[in-house]
Amino acid sequence: MATLRATRHADAFTGRHVLSMGDYHPRDLDLLFRTADETRSDLASGRDHRPLAGRLLMSAFFDKSTRTRLAHETAMIRLGGTVAGFADATVTRAGGTTQESDDDIARMVSLYGDVVVVRHPETGWPAHAASLSEAAMVINGGDGVGEHPTQTMVDLYTMHRRFGGLDGLRILILNDLRMRCVRSLLLGLRHFDCTVYGLSASGKDAAALPEGVPPIHTGRDLDSLLSEVDIVYSSPTVAAERPEDSLDRVTLNRDLLRRHSGHDITVMHPLPRKGEVDTDLDDTRFAGYWEQADNGVPVRMALLRLMFGC
The missing domain is CATH 3.40.50.1370 (Aspartate/ornithine carbamoyltransferase)
Structure with missing residues (x-):
């Protein structure tokens, strides 16, 4: 644990959006894998490790998902955080007669949450959502034929x-x-x-x-x-x-x-x-x-x- 914490100040993850695998190098993946091993050990032992208490993950899924949405939400809850958001854009003002823009919805959820998981049918749209976010980190949960x-x-x-x-x-x-x-x-x-x-x-x-x-x-x-x-x-x-x-x-x-x-x-x-x-x-x-x-x-x-x- 001490070794991981000592190296995290210089990693590619802290305080950053997650948009493309092109942003990561072997040292970053090694850090992720070691942290995942540590997390698996915590889960297997039943240790109550909740470092994200008080943090909020927003799900903004403009396209369908099962594993990606549920895994991110489960991960946040197991870390002590909470989740909100939508799994179907038609239940927001983007649907029906109002037709609120996706951009406005992206800005709103980034104001409410600390991290936003975005899935969108348009390639490149999560990166666009990240450019609209003033404070929240954005995770690309799949964009068209772009990346995951x-x-x-x-x-x-x-x-x-x-x-x-x-x-x-x-x-x-x-x-x-x-x-x-x-x-x-x-x-x-x-x-x-x-x-x-x-x-x-x-x-x-x-x-x-x-x-x-x-x-x-x-x-x-x-x-x-x-x-x-x-x-x-x-x-x-x-x-x-x-x-x-x-x-x-x-x-x-x-x-x-x-x-x-x-x-x-x-x-x-x-x-x-x-x-x-x-x-x-x-x-x-x-x-x-x-x-x-x-x-x-x-x-x-x-x-x-x-x-x-x-």
Whole structure:
């Protein structure tokens, strides 16, 4: 604990917005991971550690969410803080006949809360909301096809715990390579010695990826890749607008992995799933996605602790 507190004055989190994985380096992620380990230990032991008593987290979700909103809110409550806000913009004055602007709502919630978690269908909008905030810190909870930094923090922490580190990992990304979770994941992996393969569904190849991310190796068949990689990371394909877009979507199941994987490959998925991961994997050694979901709270608890410098 003393070591963490001694280093936090110079970290990338204290008093800062969380908008992009491009803002973080290995030393920052190491600090986050150590704080998450400490937080998990507190939770497991039942220690009542409530450093954010009196602080308020505002949820401003202009787009739907399950895990992101609930994990941030649970994290704040477990740290002793409180939560308010909305999970559906139509219950605010942004809906109905009033049509209050999203900008005005963003300014208002930033006046009320100490930290605001924003999800918005428009790419780049959380950064815009941060520019409107006078005091509250803003967390990007997912913006269009832009980024989802806290999801990637959870993903990287899960890989770190499962494999003891990130260097040397071989990762296959499947299905929709355009998704924000993929963009953030690649930004998070850019400082580590990982090999990244890609296999996309029809019309869902990676496009306009951020600069500096690891190259995605394509052109390999699924069967041979499954025999080599450590992690299969499937993105959601819920954004498909036409049935034909998902006809060649890869569905991971127990039989496929047992036939082609000679080792304990880990399947990860940020959820929600829509046919990418069969339920017959749920209780097998391959399943890593429930661990991801479980890590969502301690990682965000760690993030909030760091943001508030405690």
